[in-house]
Amino acid sequence: MKFRTLALFFAASLAASLSVRAATATPPAASASPVLAPLDSIYPDLEKLSIDLHQNPELSFHEEKTAAKMAERLRSLGFQVTTGVGKTGVVGVLRNGKGPTVMLRTDLDALPVEEKTGLPYASKVTTTDDRGDTVHVMHACGHDIHMASWVGAATLLSRGKSHWAGTLVMVGQPAEEAGGGAREMIEEGLFTKFPKPDFAIAIHDSASAAAGKVEYVPGFSFANVDSVDITIYGRGGHGAYPHKTVDPIVIAARTILALQTIVGRENNPLDPAVVTVGSIHGGTKHNVIPDEVKLQLTVRSYKDEVRKHLLEAIARIAKAEAEAAMAPKPPEVKVTDGTPATYNDPALTKRIASALQRGLGAANVSEGLPVMAGEDFSEYGRAGVPATVVWVGAVDPKKFDAAKAGGPPLPSLHSSEFAPDREPTIRTGVKTVTLAAMELLARP
Numbered sequence: 001m002k003f004r005t006l007a008l009f010f011a012a013s014l015a016a017s018l019s020v021r022a023a024t025a026t027p028p029a030a031s032a033s034p035v036l037a038p039l040d041s042i043y044p045d046l047e048k049l050s051i052d053l054h055q056n057p058e059l060s061f062h063e064e065k066t067a068a069k070m071a072e073r074l075r076s077l078g079f080q081v082t083t084g085v086g087k088t089g090v091v092g093v094l095r096n097g098k099g100p101t102v103m104l105r106t107d108l109d110a111l112p113v114e115e116k117t118g119l120p121y122a123s124k125v126t127t128t129d130d131r132g133d134t135v136h137v138m139h140a141c142g143h144d145i146h147m148a149s150w151v152g153a154a155t156l157l158s159r160g161k162s163h164w165a166g167t168l169v170m171v172g173q174p175a176e177e178a179g180g181g182a183r184e185m186i187e188e189g190l191f192t193k194f195p196k197p198d199f200a201i202a203i204h205d206s207a208s209a210a211a212g213k214v215e216y217v218p219g220f221s222f223a224n225v226d227s228v229d230i231t232i233y234g235r236g237g238h239g240a241y242p243h244k245t246v247d248p249i250v251i252a253a254r255t256i257l258a259l260q261t262i263v264g265r266e267n268n269p270l271d272p273a274v275v276t277v278g279s280i281h282g283g284t285k286h287n288v289i290p291d292e293v294k295l296q297l298t299v300r301s302y303k304d305e306v307r308k309h310l311l312e313a314i315a316r317i318a319k320a321e322a323e324a325a326m327a328p329k330p331p332e333v334k335v336t337d338g339t340p341a342t343y344n345d346p347a348l349t350k351r352i353a354s355a356l357q358r359g360l361g362a363a364n365v366s367e368g369l370p371v372m373a374g375e376d377f378s379e380y381g382r383a384g385v386p387a388t389v390v391w392v393g394a395v396d397p398k399k400f401d402a403a404k405a406g407g408p409p410l411p412s413l414h415s416s417e418f419a420p421d422r423e424p425t426i427r428t429g430v431k432t433v434t435l436a437a438m439e440l441l442a443r444p
Contacts, residue, residue, distance in 0.1 A: 033359060035160035035438055036431060042155055046426055049073075050148035051121045057110030057137045057144070059129060060175035063088045066108045066147075070172040073151050077158040079170060082194070086185030090172035091194050094158060099166025102440045103197035103385070104433055105377060106143070106150035107176035113138040116416040141177065141413050142205035142394060145420050149203060149392070149429025156434050157441075164441035167195050175376075179225065179339040182379035191383060199348060200380045200387035201436045203429055206368075207413045209393030210400040211424035214360060214432055215368030216353040216390050220302040222342035223272070225374030226311060228297040230255070230318050231332040232282075234325075239287035246327055249282050252293040255321045256280070259297075262313045273310060274300035274372055300372040302341045311335055342378035345386040352388055355439035356432060373413070390436070392429045394420035 049069075058066050067088045074081045079092030088108065112129060114136035115122045125137040139145075154170050171190070175181030191197075209215055232255065234248030256277050267273045275297060282293030297314065301307045315333045322331050357365045368391055381387040393400075395410055403410045411417040 033435070033438070035156050035163050036434060038156060038159060039152070039427065039430060042152060043423075043427065046148045046152045046430070047423065049151060050144050050422060050426060053144035053147055054119075054139050055121050055123055055125075057123050057125055057139045058108070059112065059127060059135075059137060060109040060178035060181065061087050062127070063108040063174050067172060067174070070106075070108070070147065070151070074154060074170055077154055079154070079158070079168075085190060086174060086181055086188050088174040089181065089185045089188075089190075090170075091185075091190065092154070092170040092172075093194060094168040094170075096161050096167065097165040099164070100198040100440055101167040101169060101195045102437050103169040103171055103200040103380070104150060104153060104437060105171040105173055105200060105202040105380070106146045107181070108143065108147065108172050108174050109177050109181070110137050110143060111140045111177055111414060112136065113140040113414065113416050115140070117419040119419055138416065140415060140418050142418070142420050142425075143176070145205050145392075145394065145422070145425055145429060146203060147172070148426050149433055152426065152430035153433035153437065156430070157437055163443065164438060165443050166441045168437065168441070169195055169197055179337050179374060179376050182376040186379055186383055191385075197380075197385050199440050200377075200385045201352070201433065201440075202377050202387075202389040203392050203432055204375065204389055205394035205413075205420055205425060205429070206391040207394060207410060207415075207418055209368075209391060210395050210397040211393050211421040212364060212397065212428055213393035214356055214365045214390060214428065215393070216344075216349050216356070216365070216388070217368045217370055218344055218346040218349040219370070220341055221344045221370050221389060222375040222378065223274075223300040223302055223370075223372040224304070224307040224341040225337070225339040226299040226307070226335055227337040228299055228311070228314055229332075229334045229336065230295040230297070230314075232293045232295070232318070232322060233327055233329050233331060234289070234291060234293070235328055236289050236291040239289055242289060245289045246325060247289050248293040248327070249290065251321055251325045251327060252280060252282065252295060254325075255318050256295070258317045258321060259314060262310060262317070266309070266313055267306065271306045272300075272302055272370075272372065273306055274298070275310060275314065300374075302370070304340075307341075339374040339376045340378045340382055342375045342389060343381055344388040345381065348386045349388040352390065352436045352439060355435050356390070359435040360428070360431060390432055392425060392432055394425045396421040
């Protein structure tokens, strides 16, 4: 009897222990999701696609072959596909009953960078750019990873239609690097000829986060980006007789120094801003004072009012310095390549972040920091669509840990040596895009 009582006691204790463990166990991984279940089987094809895209990059608004590959993939999955939207953009629509409309965007273009990663599938492509110069081309910002993740998500969502309801709009956008692709697509009817989304989602790989990790940023996440070209005019002459000239090099030097006071003395230090003079060109010989000097600036901010003030202050200072030196005519100041700041809708961002924490594990999803880089995904939010872009870590975890411990620095985005840790980055990218879409489209 005692032995039976003991046996019953231990059995009850074991059952209670198992019950507690089950209640406190870590939530199941994202792979347990029925929609994500086929990921292992489709991954080899996504890897093959990623390598092909990496080996065959195309510059902004020249993504003809890249766009054709994306369009072909969507058609094979049952999407209604339209090409040539915004020059080389692709739109795929999949209707699946009544529900919200969710837009998933990928960027298509590459950069004029010579690849130096040493990868066996490194790009060896050269082409002629819009200025007629021969340049190397590389996916130095990971858009090949974005596209593979996007195709993976489209594949899983199209196969898992029984688990969601609504309309899925897949957008392959050209010219993100040039900053004009989103605007071109919107101007050509992206939100009038096709279902206007209730939400827009994108991912961007991160060169400062380990593969397998995801970061979200509510509010401002990318900056306003403006390029400013200044031509300062003088009156050239012999270097031995400077008193008979108006030296534009000296004016340029004063202008460059004065520009630094905009951020340091005119801007609220709580409002991020950057004014960088990236190049100065003038003169041909030691003893010749030139007639003009050219400056190229990049200007970064978040708030529209800060952006406006920076640009106005640049023009004011350039003109004042020229007038103070009695230049023969005012400088020419041109603002080009403007991209507005990306503002991640806070409510949407937090909702997506919660879904990713449930699906990927809370330890793998954290809040990140805004950056001063640019991203024309901002155009969709400015067109009235709640939108958010999520960072997906792309760094080999061992290299990430080594760099954090003081080892070799990590190559940044746009570096000739930037090489994402391909498999974990693509897998996490596919899961991130799919889980975000399912959070918005899932049936009750």
